[in-house]
Amino acid sequence: MDNWQSGSSLAMLQGRAELLLTLRQFFFQRSVMEVDVPVMARSSVTDINIESISAKPYGGSGYLQTSPEYFMKRLLCQGAGDIFCLGKAFRDGEQGCRHNPEFSLLEWYRCGWDEHQLMDEIAELISLVFAARSSQPLAIAKCTYGNCFSQTLGIDPHGVDLAELQEKAVAASSESWAGESRANCLDLLFSLLVEPQLPLGLVFVYDYPACQSALAQRHNNTQGQQVSRRFEVFLNGMELANGYFELTDRAEQQQRFDEDIAQRVEAGKPQISADRHLLAALEHGMPSCAGVALGVDRLLMQLEGADSIAQVMPFSWDRC
C-alpha cells in the first residue's frame, strides 16, 4: 500500500496546528468557553440533505454527529453563555475535493447577539488568520441572497414561481431537475451560477429563502417578503460557514423536525427521530443568540492555496 503516509506535507500539518491554536486563542481572549461535546449520540439531525453515519455502541443504535449543534444548544439552555466547539463532525456520502466524510468544524454561539454582529466577528477572525500569512488585507463584502441571485439570474428567488425556477434548473443542468423542490432548485442554481460570480475575499450572503431556514428564525425583509435569518460565508467563492439567528421556540422547532421527518419518509431516506433532549432543553428556555459553523479544513485550504481537502488533513478517508 502506497497510502500509509499522510496526504499532507509536514509543513502543512504545522500550518494546521498553528491555525487550531490561533482559533482557540481568539476565543479564549474573548472569554468564549470551549466545550468538547460528544461526537457520538443516540440521536442525530433530521435534515433532509444531511446523512448521519450510524454507530452501534453496546449493539444499540447511535450516530456520529454531523455537527455539535444540538449538544451546544442544550448547554446554552443550561446557561453556559458564549461557547465554542472545535472538533470533528461526520457526514455520510460526502467526498470530493471539498468534502471528506470526517472533517473539522468550528462552531460557536454568541448570546444576545444577532446574525449581523456575528458576521462582524467572523470577519475579524478570518482577517486575523489571514493577516498572519499575508500583508494583503482581506476584501470583505456583504450582500442579501436576493440581490446576489437576481444580479446573476435576473429573477427574484423569493417571489419567482416554482415552475419558472424548475425551468431554469433544468436549463442549467439536466432533465432530472424537472420535478425538484423549490429549495433544491435554488441550491442548484446558486451553486452552479451564482457562486462562481461571487467576488474574491470574504463574502457574507444573508437573508436566505424562507424554504431554506433550517434552524434559523424568519423575518420580513425590506420588500416585505418572508426570509430566513440565515447567512452563509464564502471565501474566494468557496462555501466556508453557515450561521443563524437561532430559532429558540420549542413549538416551531418541533414543527420543523416533523416537516423534515415527513420529507424523509416521502424520499425513502433513513428515518431519524427528533432529538428529545433538544426539545426538552428548548422547553426549559434558550437564550436569544446567533451561532455559526465553519469548515476548518476549507479555511486551511484557502490559507495554503490547496485545491483538495485531502492535502490539508492528516489522513483523508482514502487513506484511512
Added chain:
Amino acid sequence: MANYSTNEFRSGLKLMLDGDPCSILENEFVKPGKGQAFNRVKLRNLKTGRVLEKTFKSGESLEGADVMDMDMQYLYNDGDFWYFMEPESFEQHQATENAVGEALQWLSEQDICVVTLYNGSPLSVVPPNHVELEIVETDPGLRGDTAQGGSKPAKLVTGATVKVPLFLDQGDVVKVDTRTGEYQGRVKDA
C-alpha cells in the same frame, strides 16, 4: 450491463448517455452544506468525440456501456473495411473508416493498436504511440545541415505528413509520436 451510481463515477468509466456510449473525463462532487448533493460530470461521447458537461443528482445512476478496449493487430484494408485481429483468439473484426478515423494515417500492417469495441464492433482505433515510417515524398535533403535549423514537411508511406529536419531524404525512416504527430528521430539502418 450494470448500472453505476454517481458515487462510483470515476474518470475512464464508460456509460450510456442519451443512447450513446460515453467515457467520464472528470467528476466533481458538489454539495451546499444544507442542500442536495450533485455531481458535475465531464464526458466524452465515444461516437462523436464531443465533450459534454452534465449535472446529475447524487445517487442517480446510469447504465454502463458495453465498451471494451482491446489490443489488436492491424491486418489489412480491403478498400471498404480495415481488419484487426485479436492476438490470442485470432478472431477478426472489421472496422469502418469512421471508426478508424485519424488512426488511418499512421497504420502499417501488423501494428498493435487499441481497438475500442462497442457491443462487439470496433467503435474507435488508437494507433501505437510511436510508429516508424518511411518518407515517400519531401524536398531534397541539404547536406551539412545535420542538427539545428529549420524543418520541412515530409509525406510518410501511410499518408501522414510530418515536419522533419532539413537533412532527411526520401527513403529515410523516421520515428513519430502519433499522439502529437511530432517527429521523434531518424531510425538508422532501416
